[in-house]
Amino acid sequence: MTPSRAVPAALALAAGLALAPLSAATATPAAADPAAPAPASAPAPASAPAAGTDRLLVKFRAGTAPGTAEDVLAARAPELAAAGPGTAPTVDGAAVLTAPGELDEDRLAALTTALQQDPAVEYAAPDVRASTAFVPNDPSYAGLQWSLWDDPAGVGMPLAWDRATGAGQTIAIVDTGITAHPDLDANVLPGYDFVSLPENGRDGDGWDADPTDMGDYPDAALCPGSPMAPASSWHGTHTAGIAAADGNNGIGVTGVAPDARILPVRAVGACSQGYISDVAAGIAWAAGAPVPGAPANANPADVVSVSLAVPGAQCPAVLQSAITEATSRGVTVVVAAGNQGIDAAGSVPANCAGAVSVAATDVSGAMPAYSNFGAVTLAAPGGDPWAQVHSTGNAGAQQQGAPTYIGRNGTSMAAPVVAGTVALMREAAPGLSPQAVRELLTSTARTAPGGCALGCGAGIVDPVSAVIAAQGGQPFTVAGGIGGLHQRIAATAGAPVSRELCALGGTPCFQEFEAGWIVWNAGAGARWLPGLLPAQWWAIGAPA
Structure with a gap:
């Protein structure tokens, strides 16, 4: 066995x-x-993202000085710069930045792309509003x-x-x-x-x-x-x-x-x-x-x-x-x-x-x-x-x-x-x-x-992906910490070939790409695993 x-x-x-x-x-x-x-x-219950939001998650790399972070925001996301370094902590140390108003999908995509191109940024992603997925009684x-x-x-x-x-x-x-x-x-x-x-x-x-x-x-x-x-x-x-x-x-x-x-x-x-x-x-x-x-x-x-x-x-x-x-x-x-x-x-x-x-x-x-x-x-x-x-x-x-x-x-x-x-x-x-x-x-x-x-x-x-594809949608997208790393290594990783999956406790999460996997752990962030996923996937990143 x-x-x-x-x-x-x-x-x-x-x-x-x-x-x-x-x-x-x-x-x-x-x-x-x-x-x-x-x-x-x-x-x-899982969640499905809304189309827009007024908040963005930005995680700077370890050791980034506060002044550098402010400069990055001012240059690449000026409407968020006034929000400062963020007013709410997150589980992985990202900053929560609030815009003056609602940001639509196009503006969110432009902001996250611009921020993720900066070497001081580990990832940037919309802080979407979650809605409860149906769970039967x-x-x-x-x-x-x-x-x-x-x-x-x-x-x-x-x-x-x-x-x-x-x-x-x-x-x-x-x-x-x-x-x-x-x-x-x-x-x-x-x-x-x-x-x-x-x-x-x-x-x-x-x-x-x-x-x-x-x-x-x-x-x-x-x-x-x-x-x-x-x-x-x-x-x-x-x-x-x-x-x-x-x-x-x-x-x-x-x-x-x-x-x-x-x-x-x-x-x-x-x-x-x-x-x-x-x-x-x-x-x-x-x-x-x-x-x-x-x-x-x-x-x-x-x-x-x-x-x-x-x-x-x-x-x-x-x-x-x-x-x-x-x-x-x-x-x-x-x-x-x-x-x-x-x-x-x-x-x-x-x-x-x-x-x-x-x-x-x-x-x-x-x-x-x-x-x-x-x-x-x-x-x-x-x-x-x-x-x-x-x-x-x-x-x-x-x-x-x-x-x-x-x-x-x-x-x-x-x-x-x-x-x-x-x-x-x-x-x-x-x-x-x-x-x-x-x-x-x-x-x-x-x-x-x-x-x-x-x-x-x-x-x-994968029923949800099959249904989305049957409706003419795109079943595989990338976001969050996995999306941030993929933005930087897309040429190596290739396109996503599955949706992101997480263990029941919320970590680890992983997503398959054409050349391997990106794995994310709370506290450890995202990393690239070329080739096959370890068979005991639930223990990836667990203490020895």
């Missing part, structure tokens, strides 16, 4: 499910993780849903939710079906059951209009010698919650796209197994294509999430046809990369043309050993046995019981994070094609900070 950040006790004690349906699923016992110290709760968000936090290992959902929540979008979950749950019911549409064998479906018939999960526990007759635990996984209920659990409703968890609709499509039954032909029918039907033997889908999906995997060197023709049909109808198909620890080129449906395949990362922002790698599109948090992905579930051992919340880990958990992100993108830009969605996802993904030597595709999905 690689070194990892500390996590809340409730996460560290949860059991793991490392394999998706269509693979042998095995429960993994939890163990204590010898982790580096880190906060165990979500950060305070779901009680498990702050303590357990690390995968959604605005943190280098999480995906920064509060920033994305300020721009989109998935409203008006439909996410199909092709999985084991769904169970009733107070954190899902408000978002669930009528779905369909494509499990063709009555004994596998445990509902007495084949295809039907009821996608209820009847339990996927192993059966001695149907799957003798199965390595599965003797309990049902309620896998489809869990993945549905990751994508689109109802948010800000005061209970449980929130999904990535809390205002999206869930279209449950059952294609996996007993023993956590299902025929590829049934999975293909489910994908095609979810996308609105006609499927012989099934009624027309009245609520075609905008994105299909498929958390299923089986080893195979080639995508089966029937499955490839379904994915091709879905994408031709403008529907993005997101699939789990698989949990065999192999190159995803040898895993179905990750190797199907047109599918967006998703590897997993853990609470340290690194790829866990179980995740397939290499030929994947990108990655998303999938957790590990020590810090799982918390979502909706069911308390029944084999048959349905009461709704509850459970932790799971696997690429099955990573895929619905990306599917939820696609729903946000489609809300922000309804005309996006599957190809445009793929290009925006990959161009805004960021390097896995904990390392991904075997290949995470384009990197970890």
Whole structure:
């Protein structure tokens, strides 16, 4: 096990499910993780800058005489010179200078550029007015849903939710079906059951209009010698919650796209197994294509999430046809990369043309050993046995019981994070094609900070950057101490290729550029790190 950040006790004690349906699923016992110290709760609400401000932050280099500072201000920012050296201290020793009136974006840019060109200035940046980013009141968000936090290992959902929540979008979950749950019911549409064998479906018939999960526990007759635990996984209920659990409703968890609709499509039954032909029918039907033997889908999906995997060197023709049909109808198909620890080129449906395949990362922002790698599109948090992905579930051992919340880990958990992100993108830009969605996802993904030597595709999905790019905006900007250093070393560093990220305690912060990273620490300021970020990024600049 690689070194990892500390996590809340409730996460560290949860059991793991490392394999998706269509693979042998095995429960993994939890163990204590010898982790580096880190906060165990979500950060305070993030902020978004206003267009203008009447204040500027200027930090002079150590040893700069007061007279020199005054001369720099008089020469380069005369309207701020009257403010003197600043009336309010800041955490890193910068001066807060107040202008006689409001400064618009153009004037702020001119002032900061002029000041940063002076060798006595370490950095200059607008002292923008912050507005609170949306943080849901779901009680498990702050303590357990690390995968959604605005943190280098999480995906920064509060920033994305300020721009989109998935409203008006439909996410199909092709999985084991769904169970009733107070954190899902408000978002669930009528779905369909494509499990063709009555004994596998445990509902007495084949295809039907009821996608209820009847339990996927192993059966001695149907799957003798199965390595599965003797309990049902309620896998489809869990993945549905990751994508689109109802948010800000005061209970449980929130999904990535809390205002999206869930279209449950059952294609996996007993023993956590299902025929590829049934999975293909489910994908095609979810996308609105006609499927012989099934009624027309009245609520075609905008994105299909498929958390299923089986080893195979080639995508089966029937499955490839379904994915091709879905994408031709403008529907993005997101699939789990698989949990065999192999190159995803040898895993179905990750190797199907047109599918967006998703590897997993853990609470340290690194790829866990179980995740397939290499030929994947990108990655998303999938957790590990020590810090799982918390979502909706069911308390029944084999048959349905009461709704509850459970932790799971696997690429099955990573895929619905990306599917939820696609729903946000489609809300922000309804005309996006599957190809445009793929290009925006990959161009805004960021390097896995904990390392991904075997290949995470384009990197970890970054929902807020993807949404901004979908709206035609610039997702990567530089500011503050990092921006000040970049101003001076831009020729060496190159352009930014990610947004700035900070650990939960507010330090360190870092941002990736074409040739390396700029890291900022409270008290130490900004410095350039060429090449790779240290895998234990949370300890950068920490006392020895």
